Amino acid sequence: MAIWSKQGQIYTPSGRHPKLRTHAANPLALHLHDDVFRVFYSGRDAYNRSSVGAVDIDILMRQVVCDHPAPFFLHGPEGSFFADGVSIGCVFDAGALRRMLFMAWQRPEGGHWRGDIGSLLVTPELTLALEKDTPFLASDAMDPISLSYPWVRRIGDQFRMWYGTTVTWDVGNSEMLHVIAQAVSQDGTRWTRMGQAVPHEIGVAQAFSRPTVVKRGDRLQMWFSYRNGNGQTYRIGSAFSSDDGANWQLALDASGIDVSETGWDSDMICYPYVFEHAGQVWMLYNGNGYGATGFGLAVLEG
Numbered sequence: 001m002a003i004w005s006k007q008g009q010i011y012t013p014s015g016r017h018p019k020l021r022t023h024a025a026n027p028l029a030l031h032l033h034d035d036v037f038r039v040f041y042s043g044r045d046a047y048n049r050s051s052v053g054a055v056d057i058d059i060l061m062r063q064v065v066c067d068h069p070a071p072f073f074l075h076g077p078e079g080s081f082f083a084d085g086v087s088i089g090c091v092f093d094a095g096a097l098r099r100m101l102f103m104a105w106q107r108p109e110g111g112h113w114r115g116d117i118g119s120l121l122v123t124p125e126l127t128l129a130l131e132k133d134t135p136f137l138a139s140d141a142m143d144p145i146s147l148s149y150p151w152v153r154r155i156g157d158q159f160r161m162w163y164g165t166t167v168t169w170d171v172g173n174s175e176m177l178h179v180i181a182q183a184v185s186q187d188g189t190r191w192t193r194m195g196q197a198v199p200h201e202i203g204v205a206q207a208f209s210r211p212t213v214v215k216r217g218d219r220l221q222m223w224f225s226y227r228n229g230n231g232q233t234y235r236i237g238s239a240f241s242s243d244d245g246a247n248w249q250l251a252l253d254a255s256g257i258d259v260s261e262t263g264w265d266s267d268m269i270c271y272p273y274v275f276e277h278a279g280q281v282w283m284l285y286n287g288n289g290y291g292a293t294g295f296g297l298a299v300l301e302g
Helices: none
Strands: 004-011 022-033 036-044 050-058 063-067 086-094 097-106 114-122 128-130 147-155 158-168 177-185 192-196 207-216 219-227 235-241 270-277 280-286 295-300
Touching (some): 004 050, 004 063, 022 050, 022 086, 022 270, 022 280, 022 295, 036 086, 086 114, 086 158, 097 147, 114 147, 147 207, 158 207, 219 270, 235 270
Parallel strands (some): 086 147, 177 207, 207 270
Antiparallel strands (some): 004 295, 022 036, 086 097, 147 158, 158 177, 177 192, 207 219, 219 235, 270 280, 280 295
């Protein structure tokens, strides 16, 4: 069982830019040099539309090196597929391209909010640009309602993607059924969807979001946010795969991290991002208010 040692709240939104007024959700770390990482995040404006900001952090010292004052990428114009927000998921390399995939928010007038998956290109200087003005992965007959945060990992000669997909907005307990599905690709661009990957349980774990996957020993372990449908806020759960991610076993109690008794992450923990550095495994995660209190850092013991 994993046991995470919390290192504390690392970054709180500064609110210096109107497009990054509140929140620092969905933290995503890219290595800069030595022990310094550029942590991208999704901040919100006064209308709750999210754009991508960044802060450079020395992971070992737990110190902010540079709090970038302006967004690295803005939500789209009215009518675009990301007009109402950009919530980042993962980064992966496919040939010469480095892609940052994101959940693209839409709030259609008179309709329910929904999402598709979009792609940003990451330059060697770690700047961001929209790859194309249409979704990277959109709703279709297999995923007809709404998509969310993706995670991509190369396994052997193919890519695997795990992403959220909505089955229904209300399964009968006033909570959606939003599960983690998977897709496979040979080139990282054209994807074949494979259906649900991680099992769910109504009333226990039925609203999943933001999977993150690392290899531990001879298995893959996934961490994700989930809600149980009984009014509980987000928690971080986990799952295991012994066949390179094709099939998963739900293991909520093996996540190794929970809410604190008091403070910035005492009501909610969500949106994990797990990565390796300096011989250790690290987790960036959000606390109360879906990232309203910023993000914290934890290190895997042992």
